[in-house]
Amino acid sequence: xxxxxxxxxxxxxxxxxxWLGAILLAFVAMVFGLTVxxxxxxxxxxxxxxxxxxxxxLEPAPATDxxxxxxxxx
Amino acid sequence: MTDKKxxxxxxxxxxxxxxxxxxxSLLKPRVMSLVVFTALVGLVVAxxxxxxxxxxxxILCIAVGAGASGALNMWWDADIDRVMRRTRNRPIPSGRxxxxxxxxxxxxxxxFSVVMLGLATNLLAAGLLAFTIFFYAVIYSMWxxxxxxxxxxxxxxxxxxxxxxxxxxxxxxxxxxxxxxxALIFMWTPPHFWALALFVKSDYGDxxxxxxxxxxxxxxxxxxxxVYTLVLIPVALALGFTxxxxxxxxxxxxxxxxxxxxxxIKLSRRDEDAAAADAYLAExxxxxxxxxxxxxxxxxxxxxxxxxANGFGSL
Numbered sequence: 338x339x340x341x342x343x344x345x346x347x348x349x350x351x352x353x354x355x356w357l358g359a360i361l362l363a364f365v366a367m368v369f370g371l372t373v374x375x376x377x378x379x380x381x382x383x384x385x386x387x388x389x390x391x392x393x394x395l396e397p398a399p400a401t402d403x404x405x406x407x408x409x410x411x
Numbered sequence: 412m413t414d415k416k417x418x419x420x421x422x423x424x425x426x427x428x429x430x431x432x433x434x435x436s437l438l439k440p441r442v443m444s445l446v447v448f449t450a451l452v453g454l455v456v457a458x459x460x461x462x463x464x465x466x467x468x469x470i471l472c473i474a475v476g477a478g479a480s481g482a483l484n485m486w487w488d489a490d491i492d493r494v495m496r497r498t499r500n501r502p503i504p505s506g507r508x509x510x511x512x513x514x515x516x517x518x519x520x521x522x523f524s525v526v527m528l529g530l531a532t533n534l535l536a537a538g539l540l541a542f543t544i545f546f547y548a549v550i551y552s553m554w555x556x557x558x559x560x561x562x563x564x565x566x567x568x569x570x571x572x573x574x575x576x577x578x579x580x581x582x583x584x585x586x587x588x589x590x591x592x593x594a595l596i597f598m599w600t601p602p603h604f605w606a607l608a609l610f611v612k613s614d615y616g617d618x619x620x621x622x623x624x625x626x627x628x629x630x631x632x633x634x635x636x637x638v639y640t641l642v643l644i645p646v647a648l649a650l651g652f653t654x655x656x657x658x659x660x661x662x663x664x665x666x667x668x669x670x671x672x673x674x675x676i677k678l679s680r681r682d683e684d685a686a687a688a689d690a691y692l693a694e695x696x697x698x699x700x701x702x703x704x705x706x707x708x709x710x711x712x713x714x715x716x717x718x719x720a721n722g723f724g725s726l
Contacts, residue, residue, distance in 0.1 A: 349428055353431050356431040367471075
């Protein structure tokens with residue numbers, strides 16, 4: 338019996354792989370979309386500390402007349 | 412080494428490989444559609460507006476979470492699914508999907524849906540979704556379903572959580588409104604399923620699942636449907652007096668409750684001989700009305716939300 342190049346099984350696998358690829362692409366698009374929406378909605382400030390580097394905008398303003406403030410520096 | 416040549420190999424000797432549709436049916440798409448609808452209502456009627464894309468992702472995560480719990484349920488119940496006619500063609504008992512695949516898919520989708528919902532909305536919504544999956548897969552499927560005839564009652568909580576998750580996704584909180592939406596589905600589930608159990612010839616008994624119709628008998632099931640309906644009515648009406656209710660919801664609720672109660676009274680007053688004589692007409696009627704009942708209650712909440720958004724106040 339000769340080896341068949343194509344078998345019904347291969348078609349089924351191809352269909353499954355295409356679906357999986359589409360789902361993964363949709364997942365990537367969803368994460369990208371979520372990121373865009375979160376940043377546009379002003380929730381991006383929370384992302385500024387991602388690299389553990391000092392972020393000027395997150396630093397508290399210098400204390401005046403002995404009081405401290407939690408307002409970020411402008 | 413064997414003498415087998417490549418040309419002797421036959422790919423049909425390998426176990427059946429599932430198609431995408433087999434994996435999809437593991438997620439119980441019909442149950443998922445109810446989950447999507449009620450979760451969407453919970454999210455839309457919440458007083459905090461949600462960005463449409465975040466709302467879409469939240470509903471998707473809730474749907475995937477519900478599907479994941481369905482896959483875990485099918486994995487655990489494969490043995491009884493093989494026995495019952497209604498479930499014999501499900502992917503695992505029919506051999507199209509291996510049990511390990513269903514378990515892996517269920518666990519992976521559970522983790523995915525909970526984490527993504529947490530990232531997209533908030534930790535409370537993610538925690539509620541995780542609890543819902545746990546409740547359905549462990550409390551209901553693994554414990555209650557095979558141990559008590561009240562399985563439908565307590566297990567119904569799993570189906571009642573989605574609007575609460577939707578509400579939490581929008582507001583980050585639990586409130587009277589979301590608790591009442593939960594209670595509405597929770598109290599609706601027993602009459603809905605027991606009406607079905609009365610007219611569908613099931614083989615739960617052969618599978619060792621204690622259903623009320625078989626453990627306590629059909630007359631007791633009819634009484635249970637009546638009592639649970641009496642408890643359901645005030646819950647449904649109470650929702651109309653909260654911030655998400657209003658005159659339209661109340662009108663729909665009063666009409667639906669009267670219709671449902673009349674059908675349930677008729678069902679509870681007759682015996683098996685009368686039911687068999689007309690092919691369980693009253694039982695089928697209660698089941699059908701129960702579907703309209705839930706859909707119209709939640710639909711009315713959507714209408715109220717649309718009115719509120721356009722400047723028409725609640726009661």
